[in-house]
Amino acid sequence: xxxxxxxxxxxxxxxxxxxxxxxxxxxxxxxxxxxxxxxxxxxxxxxxxxxxxxxxxxxxxxxxxxxxxxxxxxxxxxxxxxxxxxxxxxxxxxxxxxxxxxxxxxxxxxxxxxxxxxxxxxxxxxxxxxxxxxxxxxxxxx
Numbered sequence: 136x137x138x139x140x141x142x143x144x145x146x147x148x149x150x151x152x153x154x155x156x157x158x159x160x161x162x163x164x165x166x167x168x169x170x171x172x173x174x175x176x177x178x179x180x181x182x183x184x185x186x187x188x189x190x191x192x193x194x195x196x197x198x199x200x201x202x203x204x205x206x207x208x209x210x211x212x213x214x215x216x217x218x219x220x221x222x223x224x225x226x227x228x229x230x231x232x233x234x235x236x237x238x239x240x241x242x243x244x245x246x247x248x249x250x251x252x253x254x255x256x257x258x259x260x261x262x263x264x265x266x267x268x269x270x271x272x273x274x275x276x277x
Contacts, residue, residue, distance in 0.1 A: 138165075144187045173199045176206050177214055188214075201225060204273035224276040226267070232260035235274050239263065 141147040155161035165182055173196070179186040186192075192214050196202055205221050206212065212220070229235040233256045240254070268277050 138185070138189075143190045144185070147185075173203045173206070176203065177217070179214075200271065201228075201273055204270035205275055207270040208268045208275060220275070226274040226276065228272045229274055230272065232264050232269070233257060235267070235269070236260040236263050 138147060141150065151163055152161065155163075163183070163185075165180065165185060174180040174189060174193075177192070179189045179192060195218060201221060202217060205217060205225070209217070209220065226235065227238070229238065236256060236259050240259075266277055268275055
């Protein structure tokens with residue numbers, strides 16, 4: 136039985152109770168939930184626990200790697216705040232700080248620099264990163 140084979144929490148729970156109809160008070164054990172580290176970090180799934188919200192939340196997550204990176208940076212946060220943070224402050228995935236800062240200069244700074252201006256990208260990246268954070272190549276405004 137796989138959680139993803141069911142369209143919602145109630146359908147899954149009904150099936151689980153049907154499978155254990157011979158028990159008066161069945162204890163359910165989720166023995167294999169690999170690939171669910173984001174759900175574990177959000178405390179939506181565990182060996183003996185499955186949140187009723189897990190299906191609703193799963194529908195709102197389009198890239199779990201981005202959400203996991205944000206959780207790595209922010210620490211303990213509920214899903215609604217995490218979703219809002221990702222939607223408002225996620226800048227994308229970059230190979231390093233310099234590539235990210237170059238992106239900011241090309242797209243977020245409202246003026247064009249003359250071609251003769253030489254920029255120390257490493258120094259700028261160091262300074263600008265005080266206002267941003269990164270995890271696994273994913274960048275967010277702090």
